Amino acid sequence: YLVATTVIVVLAGRVADAYGKTRILLASMALFVAASLVGGLATSFPLLVAARAVQGVGAAAMIVLPPALVREYIAPERIGRAMGAIGSSMATGMALGPALGGLLIGAFGWRGTLLTLVPLGLVAMLLAGGTFRAAVPQGAAEFRVDKAGLAFLTVALGSYTVAVTVQPGGWVGSAALLVVSALSIGGFILTELRVAEPLVDLALIRSIDVVPGFVMAFLVSAVMITFMTVSPFYLTRGLGLDNATMGVVLAIGPVIGILSGIPAGRLVDRHGPIRIAVFGTVLLTVASLVFATVSAPLGLVGYVVAAVLLTPGNQLFMAANNAATFAKAGKLQQGAISGLLGLARNLGTISGVGLMALLFDTVSAGHAVAAGAVLGLRATFAVAAAMAVTALVLALRQRAAARAMARVA
Known part of the structure; x- marks a missing residue:
């Protein structure tokens, strides 16, 4: 699921720019619903794995297209609020997902978690179909899939994801996969520079200066997944909380995220995305x-x-970074930019899950349970703090560049 989603997000954005975001969103939702039904009724493990992969393909567009659609339907002065609402909805899913998943498994087994997505997906399709217009965008060129570029990107992202999460063959196996990933990235870049219709228009990316936004999205996603990955182990091992109490404490962060999403968006509309991105990364660094x-x-x-400092910082940053990044792209590039932004976030999440879990286990090994958990927390968040500081520096550089342009104007 994760590999499929990560690989397809870029393609989903490009296809949506050519054939219409609403069309592709509805088709992807239908694919997701069908795959959920097949997975829930699967009679063999290979069929279940295949269904999950198809789910990931459908989910890719469901992740990247809503922010891109915001630019088409929401007035510019209200973009921040819309991005904040998306952030609140994401936090709601993070808060409710684990709890509802546990209840469904307890009541209906693992099949219940997949089959429940079928009616939920159908309702979402009705809402999306009744809200957004399904039309081919005017001025969009015919899209031809860059097959060579897609192949290189698939190998690069797939091998990287497996290397940092599954880690087959230990360090040697992971290192080999990372080499494959690096070589594939090189092949992808060379291909994109040569083909007439690249999957990722590198010249456009450079010209509109969105790379810093992608890098910050990667870093902040890694910081947030550190919080989600390490917290359960620290709370149970380090503080000795039972599972029920741990669940309550873990919910504090997502609840604060739900409450702070829309106010964060309002601040973006009022004070501008660049200033709020700095404020958000400051909170992430301090936390x-x-x-x-x-x-x-x-x-x-x-x-x-x-936790109370971290989650509002994330909502402030996400609303601001999304608004600033999308504002730099033209109407016919919104899907492509959203796909790349989604890719950056996914890679940050994947990297954080694998590397921070490995770091926590390595540092805590050989110590008493409580002491090891404390050491693991400190080590992982020391790295997270370095990533947050890097994001803050990039945000400050963007602010300085914006002020320089304003003085010239």
Whole structure:
């Protein structure tokens, strides 16, 4: 599922620009619903795996196209609020997903988690179909799939994902896959520079200066997945919480995220995305440093304080970075830019899951359970703080560049 989603997000955005975002969104939702039904009724493991892969293909467009559609239906002065609403909906899913999944498994087994997506998906299709117009965008050129570029990108992303998550063959196997990924990225770049209709228009990416936004999205996603990956182990092993209490504490972050999404968007509309991106990355940096330094001595209070700082920082950054990045692209490039932004976030999530879990286990090994969990928390969030600082530096550079352009104007 994860590999399929990561590989297809770029293609989904490009196809949507050519054939209409609403059309591709509805088709992808239908594919997702059908795959959920097949997976829920699967009678063999290979069929279940295949259904999950097809689910990932459908989910790719469902992830990247809603923000791109916002640019078509929402007035520019309200873009921040719309992006904030999307952030709140994502936080709602993060908060409810694990709990509902557990209830469904307990009541109906694993099939229930997949079959429940069928009616939910159908309702979502009705809402989307009744809200958005399904039309081919005017001025869009006929789209031809860059097959060579797509092949290189698939190998690169697939091998990277497996290397940092599954880690087959230990360090040697992961290193070999990373080499394959690097070589494939090189082949992808060379292909994109030569073909007439590239999957990713590298010249356009350079000209509209969206790479810093992609890099920041990658870094912030890695910081947030660190929080989600490490927290359960720290709360149970380091603080000795039982599973029920841990679940309540874990819900604090997503709940704050739900509540802060729309206010974050309003701040973007009022003060501009560049300024709010700086503020968001400042909060992410401070929260990561609290986790890495004073959270453990302060116990549960320290953890809650850091979590309350981290999740609003993420919502502020996401609303601001999305608004700023989409504003740089033309109407016919919104899907492509959204796909690349989704790819950056997915890669940040994948990298954070694999590398931070490995770091936590490595640092905590050989120590008492509680002491090892504290050391793991400090080590992982020290790295997360470095990533947050890097994102902050990029945000500050964007602010400086914007001020320089304003003075020239």
